[in-house]
Amino acid sequence: MRFDFTEDQESLRGEARRFLASHCGRETVRAVLDSDEPYSRELWAEMGRLGWTGVALPEAFGGSGAGYLELCVLAEEMGRVLAPTPFSSSIYLAAELILREGDDAQTTDWLPRLAAGTAIGTLALAEGPGAADWGLARTRATPLGGGHYALTGVKQPVPDGLAADVAIVSARLSGELGLFLVDLHQPEVTRHPEPGLDESRPLGRLSFSGARCARLGSAGRAALDAALDRAAVLFAFEQIGGAEAALSMAVGHARQRFAFGRAIGSFQAIKHKLADMYAELELARSNAYFAAWALASGDAVLGEAAACARLSASRAYFDCAKECVQVHGGMGFTWEADPHLHYRRATLLNAVIGGQARWREVLVSRLQQKDASAREGTP
Amino acid sequence: MNFDDTPEEAAYRTAARTFIEAHKGAFLGSDLAGFDAVRRWQAVRHAGGWGCLQWPKAYGGQGASAVQALIYSQEEEAAGISLLSVANAITIGMAAATIMQCGTQAQKERHLPRIARGEEIWCQLFSEPSAGSDLAGIRTRAVRDGDDWVVSGQKVWTSFAHYADFAILITRTDPAAPKHAGLTYFLLDMTSPGMTVKPIRQASGGSDFNEVFLEAVRIPDSNRVGEVGDGWRVALTTLMNERAAIGSIFPTNFDDAWRLAAQTPLGDRPAIEAGGVLQLLADWYVWRQGLKNFSLRLQSALSQGRMPGPEASIGKLMLGARRQLYLFELLDLLDIGGAALASGEDGDIHFSFLRVIGNRLEGGTDEILRNIIGERVLGLPPEPRVDKALPFNEVPSG
Ligand SMILES: Cc1cc2nc3c(=O)[nH]c(=O)nc-3n(C[C@H](O)[C@H](O)[C@H](O)COP(=O)(O)OP(=O)(O)OC[C@H]3O[C@@H](n4cnc5c(N)ncnc54)[C@H](O)[C@@H]3O)c2cc1C
16 A cells, blocks of 8 residues: 555656746736636646646557546646646546547547647536536537537536637437537637636636537446546645645745734634644545545546545635635735635635535435445445 | 514604605615715715714714614615615714714714714724734824824725725824833824825725825824823724624625525425535524524613623624635535626625625634633633733834
């Protein structure tokens, strides 16, 4: 048992951290936050050049075939600096789904571009507020013959919906849920910005009026659930990175800010708050490590482990972000200071791929299945 | 014990409702820009005999009881018009309350009638970059010069300073005295030469608070409140009134939660039918009712002539952190949609979710309120203090 990253993975972390320190400072995040730019084009181009976008994709498609653990390391580092790029939508979700579910034409068409970062993908699931079962999508696919379909419906909000070139869209095909691969550059697709809580990671609304698309392999509900499990692990690392950054910002401030003649970190109210944040973060980190192992090894425990990692990281990030703001006092309520960026990002990351209410149901139903199969004596 | 209106109270309520209904039309939906609507509403209330209800008539008030004032504010809230009066809390609930309790006769006569008529808006120049929770650590200096004081320094987080005509101000007049002993309290004309007000953008988007710079600003000694060196006592009067004034003005958002839970799906059913959501709503409601009933008890104590005490801190403490968690859980129910800003009435959720950050800080942070409750209500021993007895200019400052 080795419950940690290898030396090579740690040295990748070191490189990533150094790179991001010089290429993704607060100005980079704020440039996207304060403008209509959907992401930082420079940073994204660099990530492609460094091979980050292709790190877990096979060499055959222009990736480096390194693996999920490397991707976890990068996710954590990107989360730490609030990287304003479509990495998660394009890589954790779209590229993963195309790799696992796409047919030959789809993989050879899209994966090399996604691996290089020259095309951006996303996953479009939501149709307005609420954790409705994915199977209840109102967007519909109609067969056109020859393996083509026409897609009609509205998806909102869609993370990176404005930046993406291609989307995987959930839609109903004669009552069943299917996943469809849609090239977004066509007149039957219209896009609008959707104002969001975290404008450093803009959202979009995608309307399809008979958009031409192909089915992603034979992918349906099971493929979607499995893809969300894998993405949940990667998002958990991103959330942990953010949580740790918020905690360390809070600790730094608590050491240096004086009130009543002493550092505010010397007050137990603050010290205990920071200690609680740390404890919550370390539980989340441990759950994320276990899930990372399950993901990398393809173990069947992934379903349960991914849900635990997601729930625990979502909680830890929001806890750390909101108390980071609180420790900063009045400064925490200014636009200029950075704590609110984590407050916003924590809320965004809690929402993408579904909130905790949804994931709690997922977790408990998996535990019930496990119980049931244990009772039946099946392995 | 009786929570019903007496016949007299019921008649008062009907009269208040009639007045509000007759005049609210022009004010519904108005915002705080320029504080124009705040001033006009105050003037309308005054002209109709419904302004500054508990003040003596001599200063433009109505000599009404605390219960009557409570009835009136309940009616404003029910009519959806309370924002404008709430926004005037710094002027009426804090500045005027302090002048009433600690000001000179001339100060009362000069300011209170104008405040009552909506002609003066006030702000609170207390916090500084290096002194917020530790308010007695302020450094803005006031130096005596003939009949005037000359004041220099910087204030920060000053709500509505950009709209205010006057300010309540605390300054340091003796840096060599222990920190609480060297302070002096003034009333300041915001149009005085040497004042600069710069808006600060808030994490929630707007710019309701400011940095305020004072450069050799002259204040006549007749604008001093309390003795030289007795500013801390006067400032505490303001702070006590502040906690009572803002303890219950923030929304509880329960109605938003109730509506959204009914219309939002979870799995294959309305969220409100899921066990966890039901528990959230029940907790939220119980908390909301607790706060409401607590505030009624507090008002009832005030109506029997008691001063707002440190226990008034409970309201604000409970309204912040707990509501922030509830709001997060509510956004969570909206799932991916929770990251997009809702518009219309659901937009309140997102605004509150960002604004509550400030609620946990303004008027005393959660941590400071807990210290106050622990020490001043429960009588626990205070934390050892390293700063209290030292001359101010020898206190460690990091
Ligand atoms: C929206 C808003 C409006 C405001 N409006 C006004 C206004 O109109 N006029 C005005 O004068 N001020 C105003 N303020 C300022 C407000 O009163 C201060 O921000 C607040 O008192 C905290 O002070 P600080 O910002 O200096 O934070 P600090 O005092 O530096 O606090 C930083 C952290 O340390 C904690 N801390 C400090 N001391 C202790 C202790 N002894 N024990 C435990 N924890 C401690 C705090 O709780 C906080 O978490 C406003 C603030 C906000 C957010």
